[in-house]
Amino acid sequence: MLRSAKAEMGNVKEENERLKQRISKIANDYHSLHTHFLQIVDHRRGGGVANKKPISKPDPAAEEEESDELVFSLSLGRSADKKEGILGKRDSSKDGVGVVVEEGLSLGSMEYYSANPPEINDDTKIRSSSTEDGKDEEEEVVAAEAWPPSKVLKTMRTGSSDDKQEEEELQLQPQLKKARVSIRARVDTPTMSDGCQWRKYGQKIAKGNPCPRAYYRCTVSPTCPVRKQVQRCVDDMTILITTYEGTHNHPLPLSATAMASTTSAAASMLQSCSSSSNPNSSISNPSTATRPLHQFYFPNSSISTCNSHPTITLDLTTTSALSTTNTNNNNHLFAFNNNRSSPSNLAPRYSSSSTLDFSNSSSVVLPCNTSNMMLGYYSSTFGNLLGKQPPQPTPPPQHSHQEHYQPNGTRVGADDDDHMTIAAATKVIASNPSFRSALAAAITSFVGNGTGARDEVHNQEGEQHQPFTVFQGSNNAGNDNVMMSLFPPTAANAAVVPRVLLSSNNRASIGRPFSAANSEDRVE
DNA sequence: CGTCTTTGACCGGCGC
């Protein structure tokens, strides 16, 4: 008895030692990364435009236009959570960047328009105009995000209000509502634990599935517009499909930021695409409007037309199950090979190596602009940064998913990705100083997650952030691939997130799918 | 007694 206790203590000490070493390594890597980015930023500021882009082989002019036009960053906060100091607001005059446009979903990309500020559109809303009047902004947010009952909506619409803007916003709501993030996971419990408080408000038998679909709304805040649907998969009753809609307009406990971050990022990614392809969308910038629509690239993908909502599905089940899903539903497939998750990964055990492992060709997807997703390929530093255990020197994938589109619609091969990604990442860092602090916050969150003592993540300036991360992925052919930011630091979610499915009924909103049907797009 | 769940009714969108 005593002996085993001693042995256990020894193990704990060893583990502590390892963790300390890892923390130290993380801190060092972060500092080197930080320094490196600062150097790049300085170099680019001093070097001028001509030195900006080592790549852009196909169309340097277009690339240049792109880079000048839009600078992106990751919003790690909650859109309505203005006091949190998230990256939601920027001084539009700073560094010459323009108006901040925020996606309907808070964790999505933000665009900084320097030349041609967009009009207000379905998916985006110019926030800078109202930031000086907190009350107005709050009302705007509520109007845009809260889901008034249909009756209320009707009343509001038919009312005598001569506020055209409000009317516009109401009309724009359907677009905001449509982005959904669905999560498939093997869960034994009736609902998936995501850290939020939910209240069930309805249940329905949906067509094609004998299992009832339950409707929940977030009760953390009375005005929170977030809702979720929970339903068992018809093919596999062990799989629980949880679909999220909306953005939390209140601070979240750390345990809830994981799912919120992940879903919001995915949804905003989807929305950013949707807004770009909508001919009536706000992105009236001529240069973006004339771009081809098939810039949002997912491998082996086609567009599903069976759903009324564009939906990103994060499939946390097994790979085999995913293949079936992909085949049957004709969805986009985006499989993470991050720890090749098995059902056992769903166990509430936090494992740094399983979740934050992206030393193998780890990657960043940086939402580039509303009409373009730039697939960044950023490996070494992040891999070290977040503490992959024994590094597996897997060579970068040879082709297929490392391509990305140039602004003119042509795709760049994998050989360019390193340059492209670093340039993209640099741009993000340069354009958004808060990224660095957010990165630190993420690391802090990651390291400190086990304590459970903190509900919020603060950066150096004391601002709150939701944590983020970068997922490593692979397609269903086994090729390592890239995915976006924002991670689940909670124990329940840490060991999963193996893959992503993307589906949409709106072909134009996503862009031309990359599938066998249009294999001419493929870069061999 | 307050909170939450259940469940039938209702509403709006959409296709035919």
Next chain:
DNA sequence: GCGCCGGTCAAAGACG
């Protein structure tokens, strides 16, 4: 216009 379907409401019941 009609019916189907998804989504929501709200009264009633269950529960602690």
